[in-house]
Amino acid sequence: MPRVHLMSDHRRFTNGEAIVESEGATVGAVIAELEQRYPGLGEALTHGASAGVNGVIHSEPQYLAVDPDTDIYFVAPLTGG
Amino acid sequence: MSRTHITCTVNGDPVDFLASDDTSLLDALRDELGLTGAKEGCGTGDCGACSVLIDGRLNCSCLVFAPEAEGSDIVTVEGIADGDRLHPLQQTFLEGAALQCGICTPGVLIAAKALLDENPDPTETEIRYALAGNLCRCTGYDKIIRSVQEAAVRLKGVVR
Amino acid sequence: MRYVAPTTVDEARSLLAEHPGSQVFAGATDLVPQIRAGRPAPLVLVDLKRIDRLMTVTHEDGQWRIGAATPASDLTRNSDFTAMFPGLSEGMGLIGSDQIQNRSSLGGNLVNASPAADSVPSMIANAVQAVIATGDGTRTVPVAEIATGPGRTSLADGEFIIEFTVADPPAGTSDAYLRMIPRTEMDIAIVGSAVRLTVDGDIVTDANVVLGAVAPTAVTVPDAVAALIGATINAGLIDDSVMNTLADAASAACNPIDDKRGTVTYRRQVAGVLTRRAAAIAAGRAQNGA
């Protein structure tokens, strides 16, 4: 099962859990499953975060495929100058 | 506002144009004569992007009123090449990557030319102080200074 | 706004008389930014640069005559003038970039009446006189009497400066000018200090110390002069006690403001430091005619 690493602010939905496991073939599916278990978390991840997968930051990861032993790190959106 | 008829030479060509008395020479060059080489970076003589030669002397054209140009000989960046043969400074700036965005380049080339015309063998410090009136935000000045040094070498090689 | 360029002093006089609210200019290196920042443009702009007398520099029988509209770079490139007045030449050489120095003039720098004008302290220290065109003649006053406050001068309407005169400095005399700016170029002085010394052997027989940017106008420092006169200089060095008194006098003479360029305390401290350093340079120059 893909492991999801949450930003501190999103741990308020999971009463402090920093890492949660979640079923899903894409990042979007993982987020949807998390919304079921932790209402509000999915919403926060959709609008306020990018996903770091295998060392790469994706600003819109909805359809990004993930396999069972992937680590997904949710981070605040990154811009540049 | 009445407009004054002004005659002068620009880059070796006799020109005449109309400008209202409070128009700057910079705006006259750009809007009346279509020479957009000189740029406005500040309009107050603090950035040097509008530098031109007036009767051989380096000036900020944004500080000069257009009527003052009457009868003078003006050189802009469009006039420092010899036909399609670039001035050594233009050539070393290209080869030495002394420009990135290029907005300051016209003013820097004119200031560097004014320096070398008067001091063919300047030290690094002399170059830096001669170009202190030309702000550049992209290059950090390093390659500009080295390109002026290289142009000085090439110009000395040419018997003038 | 109308631009006119008289070619004689009389023509300029009548133009100014004819158009109250007109303004003379030479380099306009202060005027243009001020107009751009919203200062109302004058009705008539009188360009003085076409009057030969205001653009020429002559040196005969022990006196220099400098046209008020002469560009600063004409003087900084004049080796005879710079040899006699290194400090004054330094002051003008610091007024902005080469582009600015090819236009800014002694007259403009003085009449713009910025407290931080770089040429004014050295002009005062060298007792430069200003020859002013009045309604129908001229009057001559020391430069120190021209600026009366930020942006204000003692010139009446219609008056303008024709030229400056300064006598050759007596033997054993030299001067120096230092200023404090955050960068190495292109800034308005936070503090400026001009020192002129006359030395006989190794005794200081005459001195003048004038500060810029630390009061509404350039300010002379009598206590500093008193500290210098009679001091001994060996091998170009003034002894420390004199230097400390000199520096304290300079700091005490400051009546500066806090502004975006410097604080009161900073200006006071640095005024003392620069005066000490300028005095050392002037002493070295005066003693060995550097």
Next chain:
Amino acid sequence: MTVTEDRPTYKWVGTRPIRHDGYEKVIGKARFAADLNLPGQLHAAYLRSPHGHARIISIDTSTAAGMPGVKAVVTGADFPDLDPTDPNFDVSVNVMARGMALYNGHALAAVAASTRAEAAAAVATIQVEYELLPVILTLDESMADDAPLVNEHNITRFVESDGPSNLATANVLERGDVDAAFAAADLVVEREFDTAFVHQGYIEPHGCVVDVGPNGKADIWASSQGHFMVRSLTAAILGWEPSKIKVTPAEIGGGFGGKTTIYLEPIAARLSQMSGRPVKLVMTREEVLRATGPAPASQSRVKIGASNDGELTAIECWFGYTVGCTNDLAGLIGAMSVASYKFPNLKLEAIGMLTNTPKTAAYRAPSAPQAAFAIESVIDEIAQALDMDPIDLRLKNAVVEGDPTAMGMPHPRIGFVECLEALRDSDHYRSPVPDGAARGIGSGFWFNIGEQSSATVNLNEDGTATVITGSPDIGGSRTSMALMAAEELGIDVYSITPVVADTESVGFTDVTEGSRATFSTGMAVVNACRELIEELRARAAKILGVEQDAVTWVDGTAVADGHDPLPLAAITAKAKSTGGPLTVTASLNAGGAGPSFAVHCCDLTVDEETGQVTILRYTATQDAGTAIHPSYVEGQMQGGTVQGIGWALNEEYVFDDEGSMENASFLDYRIPVASDLPMIDTIVIEVPNPAHPYGVRGVGETGIVPPMATIANAIARATSTRMTSLPMSPPKILAALDTP
């Protein structure tokens, strides 16, 4: 000097050709935003708020509308109101105020007239009735419990919030147990720092010319860091369809992040629509400084614990940024990025607070320079306390591939250690510190990003190529595209014409930011070339009468056993008969942007009587992955460094207590001049980025991150006084030297 590490030898990549756009720039023919004049164009001028914060009761433009030469006047009422939750709401409100002036300089109205003078005269007649409101300028004022609202529409992002507040964003990252680690540490150093608002300082003021035709089609000519961004933001703010807007990119006179947003185009477009005439709108320098994006000011607290043998065991930071009058997402993440060390225990908290100052914008590695100044200063203080060489201390703790970033995600392949070692072994670091001087070290990095890019490569009948992209080019990226295309196709770099095309002539491309141009757009160019090579092999197979598999592409020729190599030009000459024009478009959303690390070193002296700093020598190392065009990689390092030096020594916004900027000119907003600086020596490190065909890492931003700490650390060693407030101007240094 380039230190190259296990990289294939290329024919073109890594050479230093003259940039393709250089000729026009040195003869003064290159056209920047203000260089275009259209027949019949009007000139527009702004009315800007003279107050730091005021409700606009009424705006009366009737007199202005009747003034001579005036053809159109707009105020906030002439633009649709977006919903505060709309992502473009903040930009829209900043382009033109809606009932509320949020800062001194905020645009309230604009007039288009036949001449600039007539427009300005008309602006002066506009009557505005204000209700003055309290002005918030500093972090403390904004954070105060009873602080009035800076912007009543602000909803905090990332965290739960119950209604409008002055808190724009908040971010926390944690790992391990910092308190336990501090208790166990041999040495703990804690310091507070602050930095001022600074501006990107591009020499070209913002400018555009917009011509809206009778059919409602808008033709925009503007300089920006992304003309597709200009199109989408202008469309969103006006409520027009993007397809009705064409944006042609002018040469851009510097941006550094400050032109990744828009200010003028919607106003000029509306004025043009109302007047039926083209409208030219160009800012003055004063307007650029008073009303366009500065980088946020900041306060920070940094606490680091270490063992006696130099292991950095814990770091706890709090960063407070003042982000201007609207909720700016310029990424407080930057503050998090600078934990370049292993730090098993870490707690980083960053907040962004609103102030009645101009809306902030990105400025090279946004929010990282402020954080690096603080962190790298405390790390240097630890090195001093442990009497360790500052490079050795950093080497002992530097992150390598696999170590977690501050955000938890493991670093991909990075070159921080290689930069530290290169500097340690450099001539500069090996030579003794000149007497009277002191030496400082500082490091930093930036993530870089991928985002979307498109590229079209056309082969011309004579075997030359045109490479068309949508990435505006400031630092030489057009020539980098040509170099990569030349390497792929095997033809001369000067037979390639790189073009930055308008929004109707190339595929969608995101803004040039995050040092992504050479990385992402370069990748699109490479992909297009590789597709073309497949097509060329197919065409050669037809010409030679062999199977496509029998043809390989080598150095610009099709090679098949038993046949002479077929040069590219021979194939393109037969394009018609072998299948038609040879053109390929490739696009992608690039992933795998490799971080670029840098380590800087400077020698300087401090005049302890005036507080003046003189930099004697400066060396910058930085990992470029692969330097496609080394001269322009060096240029990015040198330019970023000098901006960092300006930020360190003299640049700051000076506001009066009404929020009016007192130094809105290049005279008193002091960016470094040529005589302030020595040469900036560069050591380019190449640790290839595995996620890019040529190993490219973006180099545009990292250069600005290390300088402030590098200079502060040198000043600390010169004067044994730790400067913690930027800028380290002479008055502040002298004051610090005097306090015991």
